[in-house]
Amino acid sequence: MLGVKIVCVGKLKEEFWRAAVREYEKRLSSLCRFEIVELPEAKLPGSPTAGEISAALEKEGEAITPRLSGLIVPMCIEGRQLDSEGFSRLLSGAMQSPGAVSFVIGSSYGLADQVKGLGRGISMSPMTFPHQLARVMLCEQIYRGLQILRGAPYHK
Structure with missing residues (x-):
């Protein structure tokens, strides 16, 4: 069974985001080994310099x-x-070798170049989304992607 991990910086502050992620965690539990790792954001002043x-x-x-x-x-x-x-x-390729995939969502300032250099990045859109919404969207796409692989009717 594929191991899917989302490593993200920052917590989901609003209950509606947490509820949406819980729903996808429940749906994904029978399709893969799913884990979300939340890490704290680094402290920054109100108007940080570059x-x-x-x-x-x-x-x-x-x-x-x-x-x-x-x-x-x-x-x-x-x-x-x-x-x-x-x-x-x-996802199918990750199932073959090595059997696991780690998605990384950074803070509102993004990801360090060192993290970006560890794999081939994916952009959800040329538009900008709050990283909290990005987590929900990623969970949904993981669920959709696994349903596509199963030939299930979820994906239209």
């Missing part, structure tokens, strides 16, 4: 890296865009 942001991303990257396993997929705006069938093929 250097402070870079240092914070570096610190977050150091916390992210040891939690990754299998195929590593940074979620970043510079990444490639996939349709749902392409995303399901990515």
